[in-house]
Amino acid sequence: MAPSQHQYLRLVIGGSTFLLPSVMRYTIEQRDALSENTASQSPVAAWRTVRGTRWPAYSLGPDLATRPAGDWHRAVFLEARPQNVGIIVDEVQLLPRGETEIAKFTPLGPAPTRFGHLFDGAWVSGRDVTLVFEPTALIGYLQSLGE
Amino acid sequence: MRRQNTDRLYVLEIPLGNTSLLLPSAKIAEVISIGRLAPVPYAPDWLLGVTGWRSLAVPVVSFEGFLGGHRMLPGAGAKIVVLYPLTGRNEWEFVSILSSAEPRPRSVEEAGLVTAQEADLPNSPYVAGGLKTPEGRLLIVPDLEALKTTFYPS
Numbered sequence: 106m107a108p109s110q111h112q113y114l115r116l117v118i119g120g121s122t123f124l125l126p127s128v129m130r131y132t133i134e135q136r137d138a139l140s141e142n143t144a145s146q147s148p149v150a151a152w153r154t155v156r157g158t159r160w161p162a163y164s165l166g167p168d169l170a171t172r173p174a175g176d177w178h179r180a181v182f183l184e185a186r187p188q189n190v191g192i193i194v195d196e197v198q199l200l201p202r203g204e205t206e207i208a209k210f211t212p213l214g215p216a217p218t219r220f221g222h223l224f225d226g227a228w229v230s231g232r233d234v235t236l237v238f239e240p241t242a243l244i245g246y247l248q249s250l251g252e
Numbered sequence: 253m254r255r256q257n258t259d260r261l262y263v264l265e266i267p268l269g270n271t272s273l274l275l276p277s278a279k280i281a282e283v284i285s286i287g288r289l290a291p292v293p294y295a296p297d298w299l300l301g302v303t304g305w306r307s308l309a310v311p312v313v314s315f316e317g318f319l320g321g322h323r324m325l326p327g328a329g330a331k332i333v334v335l336y337p338l339t340g341r342n343e344w345e346f347v348s349i350l351s352s353a354e355p356r357p358r359s360v361e362e363a364g365l366v367t368a369q370e371a372d373l374p375n376s377p378y379v380a381g382g383l384k385t386p387e388g389r390l391l392i393v394p395d396l397e398a399l400k401t402t403f404y405p406s
Contacts, residue, residue: 121291169293209344210302210309213403217294224292227302227309232287234302234309 113205113228113237116181117196121167124205124228124237129244130184133197134162136177148250150174150193153182162191163250169223171250183244190247207237220245261360265391266333267353268315269324274358274383274391281334281346283355286326298323300350303332310334310346311403315394318378318402329353338400347403365391378402 113124114131125131139151139162148171150164160182164174174193182191210227217223223246226237264280266273282305289301289312298317302309312332314323331354337345360383368382368390380395 167291167293206307208308209342211342211345211404212292212295213299213311213313213347214296215405223294229304229307229309232304234290234304236290236292236302236309 111205111207112202113200113207114181115196115198115200115235116192116194118169118192118194119166119172120195122235124200124207124226124235125183125243126237126240127199129240132182134180134182134191136179139180141174147252149252150177151180151191153180153189153191158188160189160191161250161252162193163247164193169246183240183247185244185248190244192247210236216242218242218246218249263358263360264333264355265358266315266349266351266355269321269352272389272391273315273349274360274393275333275335277357279335279396281336283351284332284334286330286332286350289326300325303348305332305334305346305348308344308346310348312348312350314350315378318394318399319374319376324350324352326350327352331355338396338403341400341404 112127114127116123116125134153139153141151142149149161151162153160162180163171166172177193180191180193181197182189205228207226207228210224212222212224220242223242224236225239228235262277263274264277287303289303291301298314300312300314302311317323331351332348333351333355334346334348364386365383368384372390373379373382378395378398379392381393383391
């Protein structure tokens with residue numbers, strides 16, 4: 106398997122590590138650039154306001170379900186339409202090009218989003234597996250979480 | 253299925269919790285020891301996770317989940333039985349089944365094995381048939397086509 110020509114963003118979400126191909130534009134925002142969401146019934150943990158538009162940031166567990174935000178420092182916002190969406194991350198790191206070898210991966214069972222499965226690849230190192238997000242499905246999933 | 257000069261059918265008995273599966277040896281790529289399983293968010297209950305094998309991510313399935321019982325979790329002595337991709341699937345789509353102990357080779361024609369009656373079999377669309385040992389233990393033959401439809405619904 107040849108090293109991938111894509112670069113990958115390593116995201117640690119709720120203690121679990123995932124990769125995201127850097128085929129989409131993204132920004133990393135520090136907590137102090139966001140405003141906490143105080144609405145108790147809302148799944149949104151914080152908002153980033155840009156030129157009068159609010160972008161939601163979600164706090165996710167390792168199962169990718171929303172959970173209350175604890176002590177956090179940064180969020181990654183993914184460029185999307187109609188609005189960007191963010192994920193609170195424990196860690197974020199752009200891996201050097203050519204360092205990863207991504208294998209194709211088909212998750213079993215029904216797709217959890219109408220955009221398909223959340224993963225379409227995996228980085229395998231010995232017995233360890235890091236799943237790779239399918240960007241369109243991830244954005245669709247995040248946008249489906251609502252405000 | 254692998255046949256030799258005689259009409260023998262070689263199969264692997266895969267121990268589960270209270271029963272066993274029988275699969276043709278030719279369907280099995282390798283038996284490996286259990287390692288850390290990476291969870292897959294929003295996966296069905298019967299999917300225990302994925303493991304790395306030959307640079308691929310291989311899903312690990314608990315067959316009990318298809319029999320209506322509790323899914324089996326890896327215990328001491330558990331093994332992972334890696335199957336070749338199911339018929340018609342892509343060459344990287346290996347899947348695996350959790351075995352509660354080291355699988356053992358058997359021959360369908362060995363003395364004492366008899367065809368299980370329908371009443372002996374679990375009521376599940378994932379069971380194609382079965383055999384019974386002289387001691388009365390059930391060896392289930394899974395329906396791989398039914399599994400494939402559930403694994404890859406679209």
